[in-house]
Amino acid sequence: MNITSPLYRDGFSETGTSYYLLPFRFAKIDSCSYCLINELGDYYFVSLEELNDLVEKRLTSKDALYRELRTKHFIVDDTTQGLLDSYITKLRTKKIFITGFTKLHMIVPTLRCNHSCPYCQVSRVSVDKQRYDMNNETAKNTINMILRTPTPHITVEIQGGEPLLNFPIIQYIIEYLDDNKEKFNKHIEFVVCTNLSAISDDMLTFFKCHNVSISSSLDGPAFLHDANRPKEKRDSHALFCENLKRARDVLGPNGVAVLMTTTRESLSYAKEIIDEYLRLDFKSIFLRPLNPYGAAVKTGEHIGYTMEEFLIFYKKAFEYILALNMSGTDFQEVFAKMILTKILTPFNTSFVDCQSPSGAGIGAALYNYDGNVYPADEARMLAETGDYSFCLGNVNKNSFEEIFFGSVMQDIAAVSCNESLAGCSSCAFQPICGSDPINNYATQGYVLGHRFDNDRCKKHMEISKYLLSYLKQKNMAVMNVFSSWVSDGTVRHLEIARECQSS
């Protein structure tokens, strides 16, 4: 073939030196490196000298660093100005959890329980049904309130107490919602949080029939689990294992998820706890500290510990989990997975307590047995200790608008964006963290909180830093583990709808 046209022209590379900084923050990760993190959660490691060159505008388009930072949306120049539209789309994708309003609806059909766990925030071992059970009228009004939420995709989580002690109300709620979801154009996921001790075959059949999944509790091997979760007979662990098998037989191998609560006793048994999870075929664990609410605070001296102690436990457990993964056992740590998803993917997560704006009320709402509505589980725990600061209203007395747009909700919303909170707005980890006004209030006495001696803050910052130091090493085997954690088969569409489609 005879080609007469010029073979190729040069002159496409830029030689400019003028660029603008896009919003980013940074943190010192170790003695020689800083991590830059932008609004999208993209990260890049630089030296102090490079950081200075960047902000003093001494980089030129010929520099490799300039090109990397431009690609990762830390700087913009004439060449890439036209791509700012895509930056907007990416930011919208990160914040898509706001659209559609409240997605997680928690219902407490009873406060009664057959356990007496020292760390429990709310439950009562009581036979007084009249006082602590949700009645039909309240259940009906709760359902109607939930159906008012604009989003088509909702999760209904039945909590307690031990909710199975008031099974007729669970039946009523789930049957009504499941049978009417098409009429209301909703897709509803059901979760029941139970210790499984009172589960009957009829209940399991009902759950199977309505596609309900179970969330339960497992604190570790028998000696630890039974110490943490006292029952009249010390048989909580044995009963759990037996009922887990029954539940899986009916609901399938993934029908039961579990949560772990870390007590002072747990701190010495990181490996044993994880081995117990593996033994019982669980694919993940959520390493979380005690909630600073309710009974947990009162008994803190016996079962509590400092955040520093928790972080040592966390890292020990995390390293063990990482080693397991690298030797071929797939097992995830849920908190790390959440942070990594924010850093390594263009998406966000559905964790309502790690979002900005905070998920309180906007992302989640809790309907208590007495009809009171709270913006979070933690808010009702405060109420159980006598502090009703965050009560949004009552389903039997107030309208949807009064509850979700009333003065309590307005006050929470005003402090729920960490972009504008002192101490958060300049924190490198702001885009991968969230605000939690109710936690601030519970631990520090006011919703704004004080960052520098805030345990939640300490935990988020330390674990974020810890994970970033792994990312900095760029170890292929570790990166492969992290990649697998953030890609769990959920549908991942970039949210690029021209406008919010909720109505």
Add this chain to the structure above:
Amino acid sequence: MSELLIPLTTTGVPFNLIEPIVAKCSRTGIKDVSERKDYVFVLANDSGQHHDLQGYGAVLTDVSLTASKARTDMASLPGVHSLKVANHVSDGDIVVMYPSGFVRTLYRVNSKNNVIFSTDRCNSNCVMCSQPPKKIDDSYLVEQNLKMISLIDPKPEFIGISGGEPTLLKDDLFRIMSALKVHLPNTFVNMLTNGRMFFYSDFADKYAAVEHPRFRAAIPLYSDIPDEHDFVVQSKGAFVQTMRGLYNLGELGQPIEIRVVLHKLTYRRLPQLAEFIYKNLPFAAHIAFMGMEIMGYVKKNLDLLWIDPVDYQEELYQAVAYLNAHEMNVSIYNHQLCVLKKVLWPFSRKSISDFKNIYLDECANCNVLEKCGGLFKSAHTIHSKYIKAISS
């Protein structure tokens, strides 16, 4: 073991042929005279005997009409005689006959690689273009393609649209898409385009408004660095146009595929490009890493472009592994298994169109030939030094 490739063009002597005719081939004959209008009767190895040609749209024969003057049966029909070859067409193939006596096969009923050739024009001028653009007016192709689409039967699973740059057809592209939607509603269509026209949102809107249910735009991206991409496509600002085009399509819910041609200018940043694609274009339905065809500009720019595929395996592996780990649908096209890392074999596809797919003599003893992507016909001139039969 070079395979005999099917010719797609032939020439002969035209008669009664005033304008191009697009018609469907019949070698065995159509019984019903009323159905013959859209057919060209093809006489391969023509013995010279008379046929009932009443009602056919045209006729093709490989004998000389002057040598068989008695062929009154053909006298009233347009056609081409003295064809160099006529037995390459099958019943149902669609050809176009030009007044010059040139006959091109547009559609082959027995092929899975049929492509609608849209235009020779292009708004880019890629350094490795296998089919360099021509500045010509070939708008007549539109009517030919519309006619061809209306004749396709049976309906294929797949059809491509190629060029040149199909989007330069503007509104005529939407006519072609609509015709595909009407005549071949269940056929998956993959259109090769540089995506730059989708930068214009009114164009993207019209494209989406066709509402073809199985239509995908396959768009190349050569670097995460704007000016590196612009150099490869030889057009300043192309990267930004293409990226915004991709976002416009994504916004409209239109399926897209990303294509990356592998050569010396693109291989170094493949891992970074993979991350860029996942972070910026997670809505891409498919990502294809493609071996380069030694055609067109590539021959002239060989020093700039050629790298033995063996020498980019690490970068390719990292890119494919990353995208696969992040649940992106990723494939490798145009590669021989013997030069690919074995972990990449599951991603390799037999992607070279049948009419230009070859294997080398060495390949005769290979045990994985069935699964191998093979080579472009043009690879006779240059190919990896490491091609060798695999025995296990």
